[in-house]
Amino acid sequence: MQVSIIAGARPNFMKIAPIIHAIVEARDSGADIDFRLIHTGQHYDKKMSGDFFDQLNIPEPHANLEAGGGSQAEQTAAIMIRFEQELQAHRPDLVLVVGDVTSTMACAITAQKMHVKVAHVEAGIRSNDWTMPEEINRLVTDAITNYFFTTSAMANDNLRQSGVTDDRIFFVGNTMIDTLLKNRSKFICPPIWQEANLNDKNYFVLTLHRPANVDQEQGLKVLMEQIIEHSNGLPIIFPVHPRTAKALTGLGISAPNLHFVEPLSYLEFNYLVERAKMVVTDSGGITEETTVLGVPCITLRDNTERPETITVGTNELIGTDPKAVKPAFEKLFSGDWKKGGIPELWDGKTAPRIVEHLLALQAQEVK
Structure with a gap:
């Protein structure tokens, strides 16, 4: 299975890092899975993107679409045009998008129009605030996604209410927390x-x-x-x-x-x-x-x-x-702040669960 992983804005890098690591581990153990990392260039300031490759041990992207700058419409169009060219040159079995940024929506649309299946990590979350660009990105992406990887039971319910069947919803946890826990001992003063x-x-x-x-x-x-x-x-x-x-x-x-x-x-x-x-x-x-x-x-x-x-x-x-x-x-x-707890499956093991599901889906396709 060849997976194209999309990243473009600062939050994406924390989410894709553990997925890449889990794919590499599975591949090196003999599993039929590999990845191609596509950086859309949505964020192009080094502090907003470049540092993450070094600090989170992410390999250099296989392609950088360099689609930063401009209005949201201009950026969306640039990403779609350049990602279409990327897919024509390197067609994967699956496009994996994360989060809710412009790159997420633009690449999901482009992939589906080229008949490449899409998996959405952090699917199903909703603010119900349509003034937020991110909410539009979530709604559009989830409307055309094939496989949904979710962070919470509420996200699962949101997807069910929109008509998504349970066989396409995978409650796996939060890859952001995978990255946080893995790097906690490495924080820099x-x-x-x-x-x-x-x-x-x-x-x-x-x-x-x-x-x-x-x-x-x-x-x-x-x-x-x-x-x-x-x-x-x-x-x-x-x-x-x-x-x-x-x-x-x-x-x-x-x-x-x-x-x-x-x-x-x-x-x-x-x-x-x-x-x-x-x-x-x-x-x-x-x-x-x-x-x-x-x-x-x-x-x-x-x-x-x-x-x-x-x-x-x-x-x-x-x-x-x-x-x-x-x-x-x-x-x-006054000292009255709540202590809080940890949501279910926010345990640092989300990415391996995602890869396990991807391999199972691939096995089903082969059958």
């Missing part, structure tokens, strides 16, 4: 640790990038002021996403305890997350990592596609109203 004189559980990590939080300058300013005001003077480490950096220009937001830093590598960022008093974010993937690391987390969104981080984990969804920051911080400082 970033320079800001010494520069800001940080101590364990005595600082905050902040990430913001979603339009609801960063597109309106006045709203972003009020939100930042609330976070600063209620942080009790503890350091706030803010790795600034390029989108957010643009929005922050000219706002004049500063405080003695607020530290803007360049985007961090995976191993550096999670070094900070693991030791933080709390993480404040609007990212979905980070809430999965804080859940497994046992770190309190608040999500500045009105919805989430990862409800298990709330029902089981350490995350709380507080919305986008800046007034919600104060009670959340007060709850943290």
Whole structure:
């Protein structure tokens, strides 16, 4: 079985790394499976993609479509055109896409139009918020996927409700957690640790990038002021996403305890997350990592596609109203934050389960 694995944006690399490792292990043990890694180039900043190949032991891509930049429509079109050429030159038995970025949807569509089957890792998650580009990507991808690898029972239910039959749904767990647990002992202390004189559980990590939080300058300013005001003077480490950096220009937001830093590598960022008093974010993937690391987390969104981080984990969804920051911080400082637990099958063994299913599907095809 020849599998083309698609990656293009920062979250993809954490998800594909363990799958590649599991395929190599199975192949080297005599299984009839191999892979071709396709980097769409959706993220082209080194901190947003290049570092992951080194830190997560991912081989250099067999092909780079170099389809970064432009609007979402332009990027989608560029990926589809170039991936079609890739499939014409190197036709696989299966295209494996992960997550919910533009590359995921674009490559799934292209593969199906060329009659190549598609497997979607992290299928079935839903925010039910159609203002999010990621939600559109999820819906379109899952509408044309052949095999669904899921992270939760709720994702399974979402797929069933959309008409997917159980024989195509495989509840395997979360490959992001495979990567997290494998690399936990390798986390790297970033320079800001010494520069800001940080101590364990005595600082905050902040990430913001979603339009609801960063597109309106006045709203972003009020939100930042609330976070600063209620942080009790503890350091706030803010790795600034390029989108957010643009929005922050000219706002004049500063405080003695607020530290803007360049985007961090995976191993550096999670070094900070693991030791933080709390993480404040609007990212979905980070809430999965804080859940497994046992770190309190608040999500500045009105919805989430990862409800298990709330029902089981350490995350709380507080919305986008800046007034919600104060009670959340007060709850943290009072010592009343929930302890949380680990969702089912988030055990670091998801990728081998995926490969096992792929081999079983191949055996069925042969019959």
